[in-house]
Amino acid sequence: MRIEVVPTVEEIRFEQISNHVVIVIDVLRASSTIVTALGNGFRSVIPVETIGQANSLRTSDCILAGERHCKKIPEFDCNNSPTEIAGLGKTGSQLILTTTNGTRAIQKAERATALLIGCFLNATACMRHALSYHLDITLYCAGTRSEFALEDGLAAGLMIAQAQQSLPSIQICDLGEVLKASYLYYAGKLSELLPHTTTGKRLIQHHLASDIRYCAQVDQYQIVPYIKEKRILPHLVS
Numbered sequence: 001m002r003i004e005v006v007p008t009v010e011e012i013r014f015e016q017i018s019n020h021v022v023i024v025i026d027v028l029r030a031s032s033t034i035v036t037a038l039g040n041g042f043r044s045v046i047p048v049e050t051i052g053q054a055n056s057l058r059t060s061d062c063i064l065a066g067e068r069h070c071k072k073i074p075e076f077d078c079n080n081s082p083t084e085i086a087g088l089g090k091t092g093s094q095l096i097l098t099t100t101n102g103t104r105a106i107q108k109a110e111r112a113t114a115l116l117i118g119c120f121l122n123a124t125a126c127m128r129h130a131l132s133y134h135l136d137i138t139l140y141c142a143g144t145r146s147e148f149a150l151e152d153g154l155a156a157g158l159m160i161a162q163a164q165q166s167l168p169s170i171q172i173c174d175l176g177e178v179l180k181a182s183y184l185y186y187a188g189k190l191s192e193l194l195p196h197t198t199t200g201k202r203l204i205q206h207h208l209a210s211d212i213r214y215c216a217q218v219d220q221y222q223i224v225p226y227i228k229e230k231r232i233l234p235h236l237v238s
């Protein structure tokens with residue numbers, strides 16, 4: 001078994017999706033929002049690329065969430081904000097979500113054998129579940145606006161460290177080795193580091209520092225979101 005890391009949304013190749021478990025990592029903030037929604041009672045999340053698609057799916061028991069360049073979409077119920085979603089208390093509802101990078105990565109990887117959603121909040125559960133497929137794993141970092149995002153790379157590094165603990169023989173690509181070393185260097189300092197990343201700085205400009213603090217927490221959830229027929233559903237790892 002082997003783990004490869006894809007650093008941005010554009011760079012994934014077909015052979016990194018086909019017959020692979022793909023974990024989409026978008027720490028700030030799409031992955032963290034999805035994990036939080038499913039961990040707080042939403043029954044599913046539907047990721048869509050456009051605002052029009054989201055509006056066309058609106059029903060009485062759903063919430064529309066999303067952003068463009070960090071800002072809430074005017075007619076939507078809330079931003080792509082895990083802290084806002086956690087506060088809604090919408091048990092049983094469906095979340096329709098469109099974001100700048102994360103939902104695009106999910107669409108691009110939909111042909112994976114298994115497509116999971118990961119971030120710091122569910123890193124251990126996510127890697128444990130990925131390993132259970134006994135397939136090669138692609139850690140697909142969504143990045144930010146076509147660039148690599150450090151927070152996504154560090155979450156990938158954490159997952160690689162955990163995979164090597166469970167399965168020392170697992171092979172890791174060179175980028176993965178660098179990210180694991182970076183994670184081990186920054187472990188315990190994530191909440192200080194994340195506000196200084198490119199996306200972190202942008203979110204602070206939009207007064208969203210509370211989302212950054214929230215997304216820097218490790219292993220708050222045992223939920224692993226997975227895609228089935230274009231919906232994201234929760235798998236609980238025990």
Ligand SMILES: O=C(O)[C@H](CS(=O)(=O)O)OP(=O)(O)O
Pocket residue numbers: 026028029030031067069070071080099100101102103142143144145199202
């Ligand atoms: O608002 C977010 O969380 C980001 C915006 S940005 O384009 O990365 O600045 O979107 P996401 O799709 O969650 O990365």
